[in-house]
Amino acid sequence: MSTPHAILIALLEKPSSGYDLARRFDRAIGYFWRATHQQIYRELGRMVEAGWVAVMDGDALAQASQEALPAATRRKVYRVLPVGRDEVARWVRETRLGVDDRNAFLLKLRADAAIGPLGLGDELLRLIDEHRARLDTYREIEQRDFAGHALTNAQQLQYAILRAGLLQQQTWLEWADGVRPLLGLPASERGVAN
Amino acid sequence: MSTPHAILIALLEKPSSGYDLARRFDRAIGYFWRATHQQIYRELGRMVEAGWVAVMDGDALAQASQEALPAATRRKVYRVLPVGRDEVARWVRETRLGVDDRNAFLLKLRADAAIGPLGLGDELLRLIDEHRARLDTYREIEQRDFAGHALTNAQQLQYAILRAGLLQQQTWLEWADGVRPLLGLPASERGVAN
DNA sequence: TCGAGCATGTAAGTTGTTACATGATTTA
DNA sequence: TAAATCATGTAACAACTTACATGCTCGA
Numbered sequence: 001m002s003t004p005h006a007i008l009i010a011l012l013e014k015p016s017s018g019y020d021l022a023r024r025f026d027r028a029i030g031y032f033w034r035a036t037h038q039q040i041y042r043e044l045g046r047m048v049e050a051g052w053v054a055v056m057d058g059d060a061l062a063q064a065s066q067e068a069l070p071a072a073t074r075r076k077v078y079r080v081l082p083v084g085r086d087e088v089a090r091w092v093r094e095t096r097l098g099v100d101d102r103n104a105f106l107l108k109l110r111a112d113a114a115i116g117p118l119g120l121g122d123e124l125l126r127l128i129d130e131h132r133a134r135l136d137t138y139r140e141i142e143q144r145d146f147a148g149h150a151l152t153n154a155q156q157l158q159y160a161i162l163r164a165g166l167l168q169q170q171t172w173l174e175w176a177d178g179v180r181p182l183l184g185l186p187a188s189e190r191g192v193a194n
Numbered sequence: 195m196s197t198p199h200a201i202l203i204a205l206l207e208k209p210s211s212g213y214d215l216a217r218r219f220d221r222a223i224g225y226f227w228r229a230t231h232q233q234i235y236r237e238l239g240r241m242v243e244a245g246w247v248a249v250m251d252g253d254a255l256a257q258a259s260q261e262a263l264p265a266a267t268r269r270k271v272y273r274v275l276p277v278g279r280d281e282v283a284r285w286v287r288e289t290r291l292g293v294d295d296r297n298a299f300l301l302k303l304r305a306d307a308a309i310g311p312l313g314l315g316d317e318l319l320r321l322i323d324e325h326r327a328r329l330d331t332y333r334e335i336e337q338r339d340f341a342g343h344a345l346t347n348a349q350q351l352q353y354a355i356l357r358a359g360l361l362q363q364q365t366w367l368e369w370a371d372g373v374r375p376l377l378g379l380p381a382s383e384r385g386v387a388n
Numbered sequence: 389t390c391g392a393g394c395a396t397g398t399a400a401g402t403t404g405t406t407a408c409a410t411g412a413t414t415t416a
Numbered sequence: 417t418a419a420a421t422c423a424t425g426t427a428a429c430a431a432c433t434t435a436c437a438t439g440c441t442c443g444a
Contacts, residue, residue: 032301088305101226157303161300212425235424268422
């Protein structure tokens with residue numbers, strides 16, 4: 001639905017190649033919006049046609065930067081044109097978001113309630129590990145980027161985005177702790193505090 | 195991805211017509227899994243072909259129940275066959291879930307940080323209302339279905355599903371409260387406690 | 389020189405969305 | 417009898433997923 005806009009926003013923050021974008025969507029951006037390289041290349045193609053972004057290939061890049069680059073490669077760097085920037089502003093203004101939260105694990109719990117027990121304990125433990133790992137990552141980013149100095153307005157917004165992730169993981173882990181006994185697992189050592 | 199299984203689970207809980215399912219997905223089930231009537235009818239058709247569910251039309255229903263029904267209508271009631279039940283169990287066992295959380299509002303915040311301000315205050319207020327309304331709904335369900343009496347194992351699982359929703363809404367509202375000043379909104383009266 | 393990672397794409401199939409379409413039943 | 421709601425579908429398109437496919441570059 002909003003994948004092209006997710007890509008535009010990523011490019012506004014920093015012009016990138018399709019490959020770079022794919023990696024960025026595997027990291028920071030991917031924490032709240034996922035996109036595969038196939039989606040990315042397809043959308044980049046469409047957005048070039050639509051005139052939202054422009055592409056600079058290896059030769060153009062070599063010309064643009066004074067220094068001679070290490071031979072023109074196939075690498076294409078995309079940047080957002082004014083029309084694309086306007087499109088982002090339009091999308092932000094005009095799209096009415098709803099409360100949207102698909103959760104397949106809750107679906108599984110519901111199946112367990114209906115025809116269980118189905119042995120969901122292992123998966124709960126695996127998900128706890130994953131959420132804990134992500135929480136740790138968020139905390140590292142917090143320390144690295146937002147600790148101990150004054151923040152600009154844009155940085156405060158970025159911090160708010162990170163806090164959304166932090167809170168979400170913490171809340172999920174607390175909740176999961178209460179689910180453990182319902183799936184036949186022992187209670188965790190000293191609460192979730194970790 | 196898991197829409198057919200969401201439908202199977204709903205049918206396991208209670209055999210229903212396509213229309214009934216659509217309404218159930220607009221209410222309780224829809225709080226963590228959405229499906230439109232078009233998806234539902236398509237999947238029901240596929241699952242009948244696959245032998246996962248069976249359909250009883252008006253005539254068959256009239257025969258099955260002793261009492262004479264108010265004339266055979268077009269209404270078709272679907273129920274899960276043993277094969278479908280096995281398929282649910284298989285899906286629960288074999289599907290490895292990940293941490294999945296697309297959040298278009300965070301995307302918008304990121305756009306605001308990059309090229310803002312884009313006037314996101316109104317949308318934040320609207321979302322706060324929506325989340326608050328949903329929180330109220332959850333609390334009503336909690337009082338109605340889970341208050342003041344012992345719960346069976348299945349009920350405890352259903353309560354855990356509800357608690358996931360409750361916590362999610364509360365956490366989101368707390369977070370949103372901290373975002374208000376960043377979007378030029380006044381702080382809320384006495385915190386989020388409501 | 390070989391393997392890992394860089395870099396860009398196509399193809400096919402499944403899901404999800406939006407719009408269109410029809411007719412029956414119930415209630416005011 | 418008209419409107420609202422019940423009830424079931426089709427069609428077209430857009431988005432997403434999975435698998436396939438190719439070739440370059442850089443460091444060990």
